[in-house]
Every structure is written in C-alpha cells, then in structure tokens.
Amino acid sequence: MSDAVKVGDVSAEPGTREQGYIEGVELTTGDSINIPVVVLNGSKEGPTALLFSTQHGKELQGTAVTHEMIHERLSPDEVAGTVIAIPVANPLAFMHATYRSWIDNRDVGYVNVENTEGNTTERLASAIWENAWSKADIVVNYHCNDHPDSLYFQIIEPTEETEADVERAAEAFGITTVRKDNIVESGPGPIGADRVPTLSNKGAAEGIPELMVEFINGRYLDETSLRVGVDGTLNVLREFDLLEGEPSEGPQEDITLVPCQYTGGHGVNRAHGMVRNDSGGILYPRQPTGEFVAEGETVADIVDLHGNHVESVKMPVDGYLWAYAGSQQFATSGGMQTIESGGKVVYAFTHEENV
Ligand SMILES: [Zn+2]
Known part of the structure; x- marks a missing residue:
C-alpha cells in the first residue's frame, strides 16, 4: 500500500x-x-x-x-x-x-x-x-x-x-x-x-x-x-499512464487546427511575436485566427475617435494569427477592443515545413 x-x-x-x-x-x-x-x-x-x-x-x-x-x-x-x-x-x-x-x-x-x-x-x-x-x-x-x-x-x-x-x-x-x-x-x-x-x-x-x-x-x-x-x-x-488505455488517435476535432508534426501534419509552428501599430483608436480585427495570412495583408484597421480610418496594420510575415489582443488594462492586453500606439494588435506565428 x-x-x-x-x-x-x-x-x-x-x-x-x-x-x-x-x-x-x-x-x-x-x-x-x-x-x-x-x-x-x-x-x-x-x-x-x-x-x-x-x-x-x-x-x-x-x-x-x-x-x-x-x-x-x-x-x-x-x-x-x-x-x-x-x-x-x-x-x-x-x-x-x-x-x-x-x-x-x-x-x-x-x-x-x-x-x-x-x-x-x-x-x-x-x-x-x-x-x-x-x-x-x-x-x-x-x-x-x-x-x-x-x-x-x-x-x-x-x-x-x-x-x-x-x-x-x-x-x-x-x-x-x-x-x-x-x-x-x-x-x-x-x-x-x-x-x-x-x-x-x-x-x-x-x-x-x-x-x-x-x-x-x-x-x-x-x-x-x-x-x-x-x-x-x-x-x-x-x-502518462495515470489512466488506462491509449490517447485517442489524432488531433482534436471541431476546432480550428494548424497542423504540425505533433498533430497529424509535418514541420513545426513557431511563435513570431506581437504585431504592433502606430495609431491609437478603435481596433477592427480583419482576419480569422488559425488561417493562413500572407505577408503584407491587412490584419487590422484602426479608426480614430472622430470616426476616420487612420491605419491598416499589415501582417509582417507569411503565417497565422492566434489571438487579437487590444489595449492594456491592469498591465495586460484585452481590456477593450481599443488600442494605443505600440499596442498589442495580434499574436502571430509561422509554420516551418522543413525542420
Ligand atoms: Zn495566461
């Protein structure tokens, strides 16, 4: 015992x-x-x-x-x-x-x-x-x-x-x-x-x-x-053998997946970092997460408080997005769908096929 x-x-x-x-x-x-x-x-x-x-x-x-x-x-x-x-x-x-x-x-x-x-x-x-x-x-x-x-x-x-x-x-x-x-x-x-x-x-x-x-x-x-x-x-x-049986085959279904060698595909996904902006205002996300976005495509638009479009934020690299963030509140992002200069627009990652 x-x-x-x-x-x-x-x-x-x-x-x-x-x-x-x-x-x-x-x-x-x-x-x-x-x-x-x-x-x-x-x-x-x-x-x-x-x-x-x-x-x-x-x-x-x-x-x-x-x-x-x-x-x-x-x-x-x-x-x-x-x-x-x-x-x-x-x-x-x-x-x-x-x-x-x-x-x-x-x-x-x-x-x-x-x-x-x-x-x-x-x-x-x-x-x-x-x-x-x-x-x-x-x-x-x-x-x-x-x-x-x-x-x-x-x-x-x-x-x-x-x-x-x-x-x-x-x-x-x-x-x-x-x-x-x-x-x-x-x-x-x-x-x-x-x-x-x-x-x-x-x-x-x-x-x-x-x-x-x-x-x-x-x-x-x-x-x-x-x-x-x-x-x-x-x-x-x-x-890890705390429960009997084998893990179910393959990645989880019904949620968006960017495959890699661990989830039924090849290569690896790597964090790219935060995409940032210059202008402050209201943040409009423009791309779905987990789908391919080419370098130079618009990932978000920013509208100032008068209602004028002031910036299109571009994807810095061929890759994917995992989450839009937004303005800082209590020292972290996501307080509101707003943004300050140099704020956290969206997290990006890339896929490397040959590793
Ligand atoms: Zn956390």
Whole structure:
C-alpha cells in the first residue's frame, strides 16, 4: 500500500480525494490568502500530474476544467498515481480579476521560486513549487486569450531534459501546437534567457515537463473550452499512464487546427511575436485566427475617435494569427477592443515545413 500524499494542509490516503489549501500570504488586515488545492490519490501507485490553472487571474476556463476533471471525470479507483488540481493558482490576481497580483503587479509564473522569504508573489510561487510543482511528473498549465475568436492552441518549450515528454504530451492533447526553442548555447539549463528559476524554468531544469494550453474567451466559461480541456487532459493522463488505455488517435476535432508534426501534419509552428501599430483608436480585427495570412495583408484597421480610418496594420510575415489582443488594462492586453500606439494588435506565428 502506498502512502498518503501531502500537499499543503491536505493529506490524501490512497483511494481518496481530499481538498484544502496551500498556505499563501496575509493581507494588511491579517486575512490569509491561500491557494485552493484538491488532491486525488489513486488506489494504484503511479506518477503525479499537476493540473494548474489561473496563474493569470482573469483566465477562468481552466478553473472549470480542473473542477470537472477532479470531481467528475477522475475516480480514485481508476487513477494510478496522483492528480493534484490547483484551480486558481494566483488568488491575489483572481480576487481583483487582474492578470497579475494586484498587490505588487507580479506574475506568479515569472518570479523566483527559490526566494522563500522574498516579496509577496515570490512567496506564493515558492509555496506552489514546494507543495505541488516540484512533485509532478507532468504539468498541464491552463491559460486563456480574451477574444472569443482566438485559436485554441498549446505552447511547448522543450529542453534536453523534457523534450521527449513535452512532445508526447502535445501529441496526446492534440490541438494546434506552437514550439518555442530557446535552448541556451552553454548547455542544458532552464528555458528563458535569464534563467530565473521560475516554476517553469526550475521545473524544466529538473526534468518536469509542462504543457501550456491556451483556451479562448477567458472571462466567461464556455462549453467548447471545457470539452477541449477535458478531452485533452484525459488523453495526457492516458499517455502518462495515470489512466488506462491509449490517447485517442489524432488531433482534436471541431476546432480550428494548424497542423504540425505533433498533430497529424509535418514541420513545426513557431511563435513570431506581437504585431504592433502606430495609431491609437478603435481596433477592427480583419482576419480569422488559425488561417493562413500572407505577408503584407491587412490584419487590422484602426479608426480614430472622430470616426476616420487612420491605419491598416499589415501582417509582417507569411503565417497565422492566434489571438487579437487590444489595449492594456491592469498591465495586460484585452481590456477593450481599443488600442494605443505600440499596442498589442495580434499574436502571430509561422509554420516551418522543413525542420
Ligand atoms: Zn495566461
């Protein structure tokens, strides 16, 4: 018989599902802001999966996916190993519906998890690392774009230690995959040029694979995001042997797909970056996401407050779009369908057939 799994104040015996909190931080009032967690310890031994949502406090779809998975789709009798669900990873951001922590405007996914006595958001990140992320054999990290016409996709950032595992996670989840290759020349190490030991970077350095999934329409729950998230996650759990059976064949159906070698096609998709603008005003998207757009085609028009057309924003490269963004609000894009100079018009990616 395997032992109880302990996460925060939760202790889950084999064959049980338990809920509780990872200790977080205290507000000026002394009120505690803790991180909710549900732990499902399977009857059989096996690996540990972390289902991790709402690192960004206004990205809600993954919260519903983790709820559905841990309470409805997974049973302690069927799981081999442990599933840890964190439905709201940054409660400081969530409580104010902001992207980052409202207290210090930091991102719990981009701070140093080794600063256990550091600033407020670093303490949240350290607690997540210590209690959950460091124990995982696979992490599914759920995010959302704001615009309802965004593309469902996933990002992988392989390192030497994690490449094989993130590739099979991507194949199992089965949606449009964008690969970021950011390997530093001085040898294996955490992803990211500055090598800050964030949750992702420290995890990658320790061989913990992470699949980052992007749903759409982040502020309001929708059935398609729930289905895509549940189907994909079940397949990842099958691929990593927490559930019996094989992942279903091929990419997920009924959502737009830009194929690559992980999803029934060839080559890879790579992030190109943000398309930006010069003029401020109202933002009019002009292209669907997930369909080919040639270099020089108009991706958006901008109309000033008098109603005059002032700019056509052009596609900088042959490629695809994953999400229109828009003006900054609370230090992130997507507040409204408006734009300031140098704003975030749309995210673009390219496809390389020969890699
Ligand atoms: Zn996000």
